Amino acid sequence: MTTPTLLKKAQGIYRSDRHVWRLIIMIALWLIFMAITRFRKFYTLINFQTMAAQFPEFGLMSLGIMLAMITGGIDLSVVGAANLTSILMAFLLINLTTATGGLPAYAIPLVFLLAILLGAAFGLFNGLLVSKFHIPPILATMGSGELFTGICMAMTNGNAISKFSRAYSRAINNRLFDMIPVQLIIFTVMAVIIWFLLSKTAYGSKLYLLGTSPTVARFSGLKTDRLLMQTYMISGICAALGGMIMLANYNSARADYGTVYTLQCVLIVVLGGVSPVGGRGKINGVVLAIILLRLLETGLNRFPKISSYYISLIWGGVLILVMVLNYFTENAKVKTTNT
Amino acid sequence: MKGGTPTLMKKLTRRNEFYVFLVLLVLCLLIEIRSGQFFSPNNLVDIASAMIVPGLFAIGSFLVIVSGGVDVSFPALASLTMYATTKMLLDANYQGGAVLPIVIALAIGAVLGAFNGLFIGYFRLPAMIVTLGSSSVFKGIMQGALNSKQLTVIPPGMRRWGTSALFIARNPVSGLTSRMYVTFIAFIVVLALVFFLLRFTMFGRGIYAIGGSEVSAHRAGFNVIRTKVIMYVLVGMIASLAGIIRASMMQQAHPTNMLGMEMNIIAGVVLGGTAITGGRGTLTGCMLGTLLIVIVENSMILLGIPTSWRSVFTGVLIIVGTGVSAYQTIVMNRSKRVQTAKKEVAA
Amino acid sequence: MAETLLRAQSIHKSFVGVHALKDVSFSIRRGEIHCLAGENGSGKSTLIKIISGVYTPDAGHIEFDGHRYSRITPIEAINLGIQVIYQDFSIFPNLTVMENLALNTELAANRKLVNWKRIRRVAEEALAKINVRIDLDAYVGSLSVAEKQIIAISRALMFNTKLIIMDEPTTALTKKEVRNLFAIILQLKERGIATLFVSHKLNEVFEISENFTILRSGELVATGSTKDLDDKKFSYYMTGRTFESRRFVPKTVSKDPIFEADRVGIPGSFEDVSFALHGGEIIGITGLLDSGRTELALSMFGMKPIREGEFRVDGTKVELTSPRAAINHGIGYVPEDRLSEGLFLPRSIGDNIVITELDSLTKKFGIVDAERRDEEIRTWVGNLAIATPDPDNACQTLSGGNQQRVVLAKWLANSPRILILNGPTVGVDIGSKHDIHTILQELANEGMGIIIITDDLPEVVENCSKILVMKNGRIVAKLDAEEADEQKILSYML
Structure with missing residues (x-):
C-alpha cells in the first residue's frame, strides 16, 4: 500500500466520524504533552483512579442531557434532580445509621433502588411538562431544576x-479488585446500557427520528409523548445516580453542590458531537468529551503555577473552536453538494 | 380579525402583558394583606433598587431572545468587566469620579460582546452554545488570568456613585428608611434608549425581523450579520453597566456572586411573554416579568415565608407561567381552526 | 407594445461539474404572462436565480429593458425592476401586515429611523394598488396562505417593478384563491408588468399564460405560444416520454367492505360522512382545499380523532384515536406534505423505510434484528425501483419522485390493507407521477383498499373507481368512475 492511499484511507476513517476522531486526537495530544512535561506526576495509578472516581458525577449527568438533546430538547434540571435525590437519600441514610455508626446490609441497595425510582419520577415530571403541556424543554427543565433546587433549599x-x-x-469509594473505582463501574454500566439502547434497539432508532422531525415521527405512528417521557426518565435516573456518587465523594449532600455542572454538561454534550437541534449524536463522542475534560483538568493541576481556573478558559475556547471548525467543514460540504 | 375594531378591553386581554400584570397585582395585594408593608414607601423603593441590576440584565437578555437566540454569558461578562475595571482602577489608585469606571466598563463590555457577536453573527453558530463557551472563557480569564479574589475596597468615585441617593423614603410606621439610588436613573436611561431603539429605528425592527425569519430578513435587505454583531456589542455594554453598578452599590467587587443569575433573568423575560423562539415580545412585558421575579425573591420575608423557599417559588412560577402560555397557544390554534371552518361552512 | 423586456441569451451554468443550464435562451415582452415549466432538477430554479442576480452565469448574458448585462447582483436586479416572490413569501410572521409591507422600501431608501405614520401610509398605498383590504395591524402569522401571498405581491409592486417572478405560486391555494391571484396577475399585465411564473401544473399553464418555456435537464426543449400546446405535447416536453392514460378498472373487488365510515364527523371540520371501501378498490375523495378533505384524511389515520359516528374495519367498530391505533388496524397514510410530514430527510433511506414496522423487526428486549432490517430495506428499494446507489444515503439526496417512493415504501413495508394517500403526487414530476399511479393500481389489483385524497382531477378520473366530492365539510356527490369526468366533478366541487 502506497502512502497516498494510506493517507486517503486515514482521511476516510477521520471523515466517517469527525467528532470522535477529533476528540481522540485531542486526548492523545494532551496525553503526549503530559508525558513530556509531567510524566512522573501524571502517569500514576492513583492519579488515574482518582480521575475515574471523579468524572462519573458529571459524566452521568452529561449522558442524560445527551439523550434529551438527541430528541431535540435539553435537560437543565439534572443538577437539581441529583441534589434532591442525594439530600433525600442522605436523610434516609441518617435514619438507617445504626448506633455503632454502621449501616445494615440492605441499606446501600435500598438507597440506590430508591434513588433510581426518584430519578425516574423527576424525569417523568419533566417529560410530562414537555410532551403533554408542550412547554419548550429549555424552559420546562429550567423551571423544574429551579424547583428541585428550591425544595433542597x-x-x-x-x-x-x-x-x-x-x-x-x-x-462507593471501594475499588473492584483493588483497581477499578466503584464510581467508574456505575458510570460504565449506565453508559453501556445507553449505548445499547441507542444503537441496538428500536427505542434508539425512534429517538433519533423523533429528534430529526417530531411531525414526521407522529405521522409515522411513533408514540412521541411516551418516547419523550421515557427519555427524560432515563435522564432523571442518570442524574439521580450522579447525585448518589456526589453523596459518596463529598460524604455529604447540599443544595448547591455541582451548580457549575449544568452548563459544563451541556458543553460536554455539544463538544461530543451531539447536535443541539436534535437527531444527531453518538455516545462515544460524549464519553470521550467527558474523559477529555477530566484529563485536562487533572493534568493542569499538575502545574501548580497555573491556576486551575484556566481549565474553564480552555474548555470554552475548545468548544467555540470546534464549532467554528464544524462551520468550515460543513460549509465546504454544502458547497460541493449544492447544485 | 376582520370584525369591527376591537375594544380596548379586548385588545388588552389579548396581550400577554395584561396577565402578567394581573398576576403581579394579585401578588402585591396578597403581600399587602399579609404584611401591610408592601405599599409602604420604603418597600417600594427597596424593590426599585433591587430591580436595577436584574432589570438591566433582562433588557440585554430580551434583545438576544427577540433576535432568536439565548444568551447565558451575561453574568460572566458582567463579572469580568466589573472585576477588571475595579482592579485596574485600584491598581492605578484612581481617585476620580464614576465616569471613567463606567466608560472603561462599557468599552470592555463592548469588546466582549463583539466576541459573542462575531461567532454568532459571522459564523452563524447557535447563540446558546457560543455564549455557553464564552461564559466559560470569561470566567477563565477572570479567575485564571486575573486571579480574582474578592475586592473589599473599590475606588471612592464608584462608591460615592453607587451609594448616593436621589431621595430617602421613610416608612411612617416602622421608621425604616430606604435609599432611592442614583443608579436607578442609569437603568431608566438604558430602558428608554432600548425602547426607542426597538420601536423607532430600523436597527431595532431588524432585530425583530431576524427573530421572525432570518432568511426573510436577509432577502428584505437587512444586514443580518452587522445587526447581530452590533446587538451583541450593545448587550455586552448593558451587562457590563449592570456589573459596574452592582459593584458600586455593594461597595465591593465579588467575582462570582453574579454567576448563576442567568436562569432567573431568562425566566423573567420569558414570563413577560417573550417567545423563546424569537421575534415576539415587548419590553413592557419583559420588565413586568422581571419585576415579578424580583418581587417574589424580595418579598418572601414580608409574607412570612423563609427565604430558603425562594427557588421553589421561582421554579413554580417558571413552570406555571410558561405552561399557561404554551397551553394558550394550543387552545388558540384549536379554536382558530374551528372558527375558520365554521365561517367557511356558513359562507 | 410588443417590445422585449427580458431576453436571456445562451445562458450556461454549471456547479462542480454538473451542467445545470446548457445554452438556454428565451424572452419575455413587456406585460407578458410567461410560464416557465420543467420537472424537478430541470434547471428552472437556477434560471430564476440567474435572472434575479443570485447566481452569475458561466456564459451568456441577460438583456433587460434594452440594456445588456453579463452579470447582475440581487440589488441591481431589484433596482432594474425584477422582483422574486419565493414559495415561502419571505415574510415575517411575527410582525404586522403594515411592517411587512413597508420594511423593504424603508430599507431600500436606507432610512435609519422608523416613522410609523409613514409606514402606515406606505402600507395602505401598497394594498390599494391591487385593490385588496387586509387589516394592517394584524400579525402576518395569523393570515391565510393567500393573504400572505398578496402581501408578498403588493410588497414587490412597491418598487418600480417591471417583472415579477413567482415560484410555484398556486401550490397551497384553494381554487377560489387561485382565481383571485390570476385576476391580480391580469391587473398587473394591464399596467405593463410582466409575470414569469414557475409551475408544473398543466391547467395553470393553459389558463393564464400567453407564452411558455419548458426546460428539461438544463436544456431548453420548447418555447412559444401556449396556444400551440396541448396535454400530450406538454408532458412530452416535460419528460421526453409519452404516456398513455389508462383508466383504472378494478379487477377483483372483495365482497364485504374492509373499511367503512358511518356518519363520521368532527364539528367545525366535516360531518355526516359515510362511505364503504372494498378491497381492490381505489376511492377518490376530492374537494377544494377548505372542503374538509384534509381533516377527513387525518381523522381516518387517527391524527384528529372523530367526535361523531364510527369507523369500521371488516365490519367491526374501531377507535382510531392515534396514528399507532390506525397502523395496528392495518391503515397506512401517505401525508400531504412529503417534506414536513412524510420523511425524515436527513436520515437514511433505510431508516425511513422501516420506521413504521420497526417494532416487528425486533428480537428480545427491543433489539433490532439488523439482518431482517437490511433484508426488508433491500426488498423495498428493489420493489419500488428507488434510484439510489446506497440505502444508507440520506433521503434528501433523492429527487422528489424517488422521495415519494420512499414514503410509499415506508407504508407498504408495514403491509397495510387500507392505504390512504393525501395528495400522492403533489410536487412530483410527470414521469414519477405516472409510475406512482401504476404502483397504486397494481396494489389495488392485489386486493388492497386505497383512498386517494386530492384536488388533481385528472388523477382522480384516471385512478379511482369511485369518487366522493366534498364541499363545506359534507359529501355532496358520490360518482362511479364511468359517469365521472372532470367537468362534472368540478361542478359539484364549486
Missing part, C-alpha cells in the same frame, strides 16, 4: 447533610 436551609454513616461513602 427549603428542606436543608442550605446546610450540608452529613451526619450519616461513613459506611456509605466507604462502600
Whole structure:
C-alpha cells in the first residue's frame, strides 16, 4: 500500500466520524504533552483512579442531557434532580445509621433502588411538562431544576447533610479488585446500557427520528409523548445516580453542590458531537468529551503555577473552536453538494 | 380579525402583558394583606433598587431572545468587566469620579460582546452554545488570568456613585428608611434608549425581523450579520453597566456572586411573554416579568415565608407561567381552526 | 407594445461539474404572462436565480429593458425592476401586515429611523394598488396562505417593478384563491408588468399564460405560444416520454367492505360522512382545499380523532384515536406534505423505510434484528425501483419522485390493507407521477383498499373507481368512475 492511499484511507476513517476522531486526537495530544512535561506526576495509578472516581458525577449527568438533546430538547434540571435525590437519600441514610455508626446490609441497595425510582419520577415530571403541556424543554427543565433546587433549599436551609454513616461513602469509594473505582463501574454500566439502547434497539432508532422531525415521527405512528417521557426518565435516573456518587465523594449532600455542572454538561454534550437541534449524536463522542475534560483538568493541576481556573478558559475556547471548525467543514460540504 | 375594531378591553386581554400584570397585582395585594408593608414607601423603593441590576440584565437578555437566540454569558461578562475595571482602577489608585469606571466598563463590555457577536453573527453558530463557551472563557480569564479574589475596597468615585441617593423614603410606621439610588436613573436611561431603539429605528425592527425569519430578513435587505454583531456589542455594554453598578452599590467587587443569575433573568423575560423562539415580545412585558421575579425573591420575608423557599417559588412560577402560555397557544390554534371552518361552512 | 423586456441569451451554468443550464435562451415582452415549466432538477430554479442576480452565469448574458448585462447582483436586479416572490413569501410572521409591507422600501431608501405614520401610509398605498383590504395591524402569522401571498405581491409592486417572478405560486391555494391571484396577475399585465411564473401544473399553464418555456435537464426543449400546446405535447416536453392514460378498472373487488365510515364527523371540520371501501378498490375523495378533505384524511389515520359516528374495519367498530391505533388496524397514510410530514430527510433511506414496522423487526428486549432490517430495506428499494446507489444515503439526496417512493415504501413495508394517500403526487414530476399511479393500481389489483385524497382531477378520473366530492365539510356527490369526468366533478366541487 502506497502512502497516498494510506493517507486517503486515514482521511476516510477521520471523515466517517469527525467528532470522535477529533476528540481522540485531542486526548492523545494532551496525553503526549503530559508525558513530556509531567510524566512522573501524571502517569500514576492513583492519579488515574482518582480521575475515574471523579468524572462519573458529571459524566452521568452529561449522558442524560445527551439523550434529551438527541430528541431535540435539553435537560437543565439534572443538577437539581441529583441534589434532591442525594439530600433525600442522605436523610434516609441518617435514619438507617445504626448506633455503632454502621449501616445494615440492605441499606446501600435500598438507597440506590430508591434513588433510581426518584430519578425516574423527576424525569417523568419533566417529560410530562414537555410532551403533554408542550412547554419548550429549555424552559420546562429550567423551571423544574429551579424547583428541585428550591425544595433542597427549603428542606436543608442550605446546610450540608452529613451526619450519616461513613459506611456509605466507604462502600462507593471501594475499588473492584483493588483497581477499578466503584464510581467508574456505575458510570460504565449506565453508559453501556445507553449505548445499547441507542444503537441496538428500536427505542434508539425512534429517538433519533423523533429528534430529526417530531411531525414526521407522529405521522409515522411513533408514540412521541411516551418516547419523550421515557427519555427524560432515563435522564432523571442518570442524574439521580450522579447525585448518589456526589453523596459518596463529598460524604455529604447540599443544595448547591455541582451548580457549575449544568452548563459544563451541556458543553460536554455539544463538544461530543451531539447536535443541539436534535437527531444527531453518538455516545462515544460524549464519553470521550467527558474523559477529555477530566484529563485536562487533572493534568493542569499538575502545574501548580497555573491556576486551575484556566481549565474553564480552555474548555470554552475548545468548544467555540470546534464549532467554528464544524462551520468550515460543513460549509465546504454544502458547497460541493449544492447544485 | 376582520370584525369591527376591537375594544380596548379586548385588545388588552389579548396581550400577554395584561396577565402578567394581573398576576403581579394579585401578588402585591396578597403581600399587602399579609404584611401591610408592601405599599409602604420604603418597600417600594427597596424593590426599585433591587430591580436595577436584574432589570438591566433582562433588557440585554430580551434583545438576544427577540433576535432568536439565548444568551447565558451575561453574568460572566458582567463579572469580568466589573472585576477588571475595579482592579485596574485600584491598581492605578484612581481617585476620580464614576465616569471613567463606567466608560472603561462599557468599552470592555463592548469588546466582549463583539466576541459573542462575531461567532454568532459571522459564523452563524447557535447563540446558546457560543455564549455557553464564552461564559466559560470569561470566567477563565477572570479567575485564571486575573486571579480574582474578592475586592473589599473599590475606588471612592464608584462608591460615592453607587451609594448616593436621589431621595430617602421613610416608612411612617416602622421608621425604616430606604435609599432611592442614583443608579436607578442609569437603568431608566438604558430602558428608554432600548425602547426607542426597538420601536423607532430600523436597527431595532431588524432585530425583530431576524427573530421572525432570518432568511426573510436577509432577502428584505437587512444586514443580518452587522445587526447581530452590533446587538451583541450593545448587550455586552448593558451587562457590563449592570456589573459596574452592582459593584458600586455593594461597595465591593465579588467575582462570582453574579454567576448563576442567568436562569432567573431568562425566566423573567420569558414570563413577560417573550417567545423563546424569537421575534415576539415587548419590553413592557419583559420588565413586568422581571419585576415579578424580583418581587417574589424580595418579598418572601414580608409574607412570612423563609427565604430558603425562594427557588421553589421561582421554579413554580417558571413552570406555571410558561405552561399557561404554551397551553394558550394550543387552545388558540384549536379554536382558530374551528372558527375558520365554521365561517367557511356558513359562507 | 410588443417590445422585449427580458431576453436571456445562451445562458450556461454549471456547479462542480454538473451542467445545470446548457445554452438556454428565451424572452419575455413587456406585460407578458410567461410560464416557465420543467420537472424537478430541470434547471428552472437556477434560471430564476440567474435572472434575479443570485447566481452569475458561466456564459451568456441577460438583456433587460434594452440594456445588456453579463452579470447582475440581487440589488441591481431589484433596482432594474425584477422582483422574486419565493414559495415561502419571505415574510415575517411575527410582525404586522403594515411592517411587512413597508420594511423593504424603508430599507431600500436606507432610512435609519422608523416613522410609523409613514409606514402606515406606505402600507395602505401598497394594498390599494391591487385593490385588496387586509387589516394592517394584524400579525402576518395569523393570515391565510393567500393573504400572505398578496402581501408578498403588493410588497414587490412597491418598487418600480417591471417583472415579477413567482415560484410555484398556486401550490397551497384553494381554487377560489387561485382565481383571485390570476385576476391580480391580469391587473398587473394591464399596467405593463410582466409575470414569469414557475409551475408544473398543466391547467395553470393553459389558463393564464400567453407564452411558455419548458426546460428539461438544463436544456431548453420548447418555447412559444401556449396556444400551440396541448396535454400530450406538454408532458412530452416535460419528460421526453409519452404516456398513455389508462383508466383504472378494478379487477377483483372483495365482497364485504374492509373499511367503512358511518356518519363520521368532527364539528367545525366535516360531518355526516359515510362511505364503504372494498378491497381492490381505489376511492377518490376530492374537494377544494377548505372542503374538509384534509381533516377527513387525518381523522381516518387517527391524527384528529372523530367526535361523531364510527369507523369500521371488516365490519367491526374501531377507535382510531392515534396514528399507532390506525397502523395496528392495518391503515397506512401517505401525508400531504412529503417534506414536513412524510420523511425524515436527513436520515437514511433505510431508516425511513422501516420506521413504521420497526417494532416487528425486533428480537428480545427491543433489539433490532439488523439482518431482517437490511433484508426488508433491500426488498423495498428493489420493489419500488428507488434510484439510489446506497440505502444508507440520506433521503434528501433523492429527487422528489424517488422521495415519494420512499414514503410509499415506508407504508407498504408495514403491509397495510387500507392505504390512504393525501395528495400522492403533489410536487412530483410527470414521469414519477405516472409510475406512482401504476404502483397504486397494481396494489389495488392485489386486493388492497386505497383512498386517494386530492384536488388533481385528472388523477382522480384516471385512478379511482369511485369518487366522493366534498364541499363545506359534507359529501355532496358520490360518482362511479364511468359517469365521472372532470367537468362534472368540478361542478359539484364549486
